[in-house]
Amino acid sequence: MATFPFDIVLFDLDGTLVDSSLDLCPALNHALVMEGRPSQSPAQVRQLIGGGAMAMLERGLNITGGPVSEERFEELSDALLQHYWAHIADNTVPFDGVLGALDELDDRGVKLAVCTNKSEGPTKQLLDELDLTRRFTAIYGGDSLGREKAKPKPDMLLGAIRDCGGGSAVMVGDSTFDVNAARNAGIPAIAYRYGYHDVPVAELGADAVIDHFNQLVGTLESL
Numbered sequence: 001m002a003t004f005p006f007d008i009v010l011f012d013l014d015g016t017l018v019d020s021s022l023d024l025c026p027a028l029n030h031a032l033v034m035e036g037r038p039s040q041s042p043a044q045v046r047q048l049i050g051g052g053a054m055a056m057l058e059r060g061l062n063i064t065g066g067p068v069s070e071e072r073f074e075e076l077s078d079a080l081l082q083h084y085w086a087h088i089a090d091n092t093v094p095f096d097g098v099l100g101a102l103d104e105l106d107d108r109g110v111k112l113a114v115c116t117n118k119s120e121g122p123t124k125q126l127l128d129e130l131d132l133t134r135r136f137t138a139i140y141g142g143d144s145l146g147r148e149k150a151k152p153k154p155d156m157l158l159g160a161i162r163d164c165g166g167g168s169a170v171m172v173g174d175s176t177f178d179v180n181a182a183r184n185a186g187i188p189a190i191a192y193r194y195g196y197h198d199v200p201v202a203e204l205g206a207d208a209v210i211d212h213f214n215q216l217v218g219t220l221e222s223l
């Protein structure tokens with residue numbers, strides 16, 4: 001078998017490894033309704049995910065009437081997070097083909113890591129509840145290195161590459177945060193078509209787009 005071109009594959013979490021919008025949506029709506037704002041549909045919420053839960057709340061407030069005071073924002077974000085923690089894996093599952101793709105990469109000796117803008121606490125809880133933790137050599141959340149170092153900054157990608165022992169790496173994600181973080185880290189990016197895009201998938205600027213995770217290994221081999 002020819003050598004695999006990558007030693008390390010870094011994955012975004014929300015909208016890439018897992019379809020978490022059905023649990024993020026009610027958590028956001030819980031906070032919006034507390035503020036007398038209209039609930040958003042899962043399809044609308046998918047477009048707000050990518051910068052972490054606080055960015056999702058900020059964007060949710062902006063499209064339903066505008067920002068609130070700093071103090072109120074803190075209350076609403078606490079309520080959102082509390083709701084989310086309590087329901088983190090009610091409806092969240094890996095996207096079709098993800099487990100098989102992780103197995104295929106593992107068979108090839110590739111090291112795997114998670115680089116997400118979701119905070120580290122809920123990230124680890126979710127990965128535990130889905131029995132995914134053991135698959136990853138490194139797990140970075142959006143606050144692991146401080147929020148100012150979240151994607152699109154390259155720091156967590158570079159940290160994960162280091163933790164995996166160094167080598168050639170690639171990022172698999174769904175948003176501009178992921179593609180730009182990959183660019184900033186100097187590595188290629190693959191986009192997942194059915195993730196949560198903040199811009200149309202063709203405009204993300206990824207090196208390749210996959211429609212299903214059963215295409216991941218072949219796509220990486222052809223990069």
Ligand SMILES: O=C(O)COP(=O)(O)O
Nearest residue numbers: 013014050051052116117
């Ligand atoms: O939860 C978010 O908003 C972002 O998470 P992601 O970086 O895994 O897409």
Ligand SMILES: [Mg+2]
Nearest residue numbers: 012014015174
């Ligand atoms: Mg994502």
